[in-house]
Structure formats: C-alpha cells, structure tokens
Amino acid sequence: GNSVTQMEGPVTLSEEAFLTINCTYTATGYPSLFWYVQYPGEGLQLLLKATKADDKGSNKGFEATYRKETTSFHLEKGSVQVSDSAVYFCALGRQLTFGSGTQLTVLP
Amino acid sequence: GAGVSQSPSNKVTEKGKDVELRCDPISGHTALYWYRQSLGQGLEFLIYFQGNSAPDKSGLPSDRFSAERTGGSVSTLTIQRTQQEDSAVYLCASSSRQGEFGYTFGSGTRLTVV
Numbered sequence A: 001g002n003s004v005t006q007m008e009g010p011v012t013l014s015e016e017a018f019l020t021i022n023c024t025y026t027a028t029g030y031p032s033l034f035w036y037v038q039y040p041g042e043g044l045q046l047l048l049k050a051t052k053a054d055d056k057g058s059n060k061g062f063e064a065t066y067r068k069e070t071t072s073f074h075l076e077k078g079s080v081q082v083s084d085s086a087v088y089f090c091a092l093g094r095q096l097t098f099g100s101g102t103q104l105t106v107l108p
Numbered sequence B: 001g002a003g004v005s006q007s008p009s010n011k012v013t014e015k016g017k018d019v020e021l022r023c024d025p026i027s028g029h030t031a032l033y034w035y036r037q038s039l040g041q042g043l044e045f046l047i048y049f050q051g052n053s054a055p056d057k058s059g060l061p062s063d064r065f066s067a068e069r070t071g072g073s074v075s076t077l078t079i080q081r082t083q084q085e086d087s088a089v090y091l092c093a094s095s096s097r098q099g100e101f102g103y104t105f106g107s108g109t110r111l112t113v114v
Helices: none
Strands: A003-006 A011-014 A019-021 A023-026 A033-038 A044-050 A056-059 A062-065 A075-077 A086-092 A102-107 B005-007 B010-013 B019-024 B031-038 B042-050 B053-056 B065-069 B075-079 B088-095 B109-113
Touching: A003 A086, A011 A019, A019 A102, A023 A033, A023 A086, A033 A062, A044 A062, B005 B088, B010 B019, B019 B088, B019 B109, B031 B075, B042 B065, B042 B075, B075 B088
Parallel strands: A011 A102, B010 B109
Antiparallel strands: A003 A023, A019 A075, A033 A044, A033 A086, A044 A056, A056 A062, A062 A075, A086 A102, B005 B019, B019 B075, B031 B042, B031 B088, B042 B053, B065 B075, B088 B109
16 A cells, blocks of 8 residues: 655754755555645645656745655755744645654744 | 635544534535544544545544535534544545645644543
C-alpha cells in the first residue's frame, strides 16, 4: 500500500534561513503528491501539489519537485518568515495518505 | 457555500453515548472525505464518498463508526457507544474531482470523550 515518510520535527529556524523538509514515499503507480499546511488554530490548507514526475509545485515561496527516481517530494523555501510557523504535512494519492507532519517554528 | 463547514466545532460527550458529526462540503463537490487527526496517530483516512456512494470505507476503525451522505451534499459521521480512544479532531474534506488536484478541508470537529 501507499506510505509517506516525513522528516520528524520539530524544526526551529531563524527568520530568513533556508528550509528543507524531507518527504519520501512508497506507492503503486505515480500518484499526485501534495504538501498541506496547518497554521495554529486553523484547518489544513493545500500549500502546493505536483501531479506527475518532474513537476514542480510552488506557492508562497515554497517549492517541491516530484522526483520519481528517488521517490521524494522535499519541501523547500529559500527564506522563511515568522508567519511560516505551522505544521507541514506531505501527502499522496487520491485518498490522501499523510505523513506524520513536521512542526516548524521560525524565530524573529 | 464558500468553504467546507463542519459542526459542531467542539463536542464533549460521555463514554458510551452516540455522537453525530456533520459536514457541509463546497457546493458542487462530488467527492467527500472524512479523516481523523489524533496525537500519536497523525492523520488517518476514514471514508470516501463519491456522490452518495462510499466506494472506500476501509479506514473506519470499527463497526461503531458509520457515515452517510445524502443528496450528494451533506455527510454525517456517527460514532456509537463512544470510547475515550475516539477522542480526536474529525476532519472533512471535499473535492470537485477525485482528489487529483487537492482537497478543501473544513476546520474540524474536536471530539472529547470523558
């Protein structure tokens, strides 16, 4: 079956630091891949997606590339802000198999 | 509606009682999903509806859990004889297609069984 392995947190960074949150997956076929974000006190929001190999999803300065050869979909941002503090979830497929989530805290 | 609406936002119930959780998806969204978010278990898929049918119920943890959807719109998740381990946030999501382009989530119902 499908599974997602996500970098464990928590991750604490200073403002303007570079962010990488690792995500690897096991799946049958080539499912769509997603990153969702959950800000404090709010619901899950779709951050970005990629529907096929080599696609790059991007939104709000975040990027992730669908890597078939390494079965990965790592989330990156070049310069994080305090407002990026949230829990980030990697997910795949139509039924959304989720990773365990990574808590990010950005300090001013 | 503009977003996925869930009610109640919070529910405290006594062990052994039945509860009903409601989800109003975005108008026109044919696919509807229920998930459960709990400490130590992360986000778990419960059930998927396409229209009023549930092609995948594989995530329902026991026969105490059931769900229905009527008119291709509102869905109700029912938990009978609640147990303390049922305490979690129950999330509903909807999509205009079968999830290929992402889902819109509601804010969830926080269920506490005491």
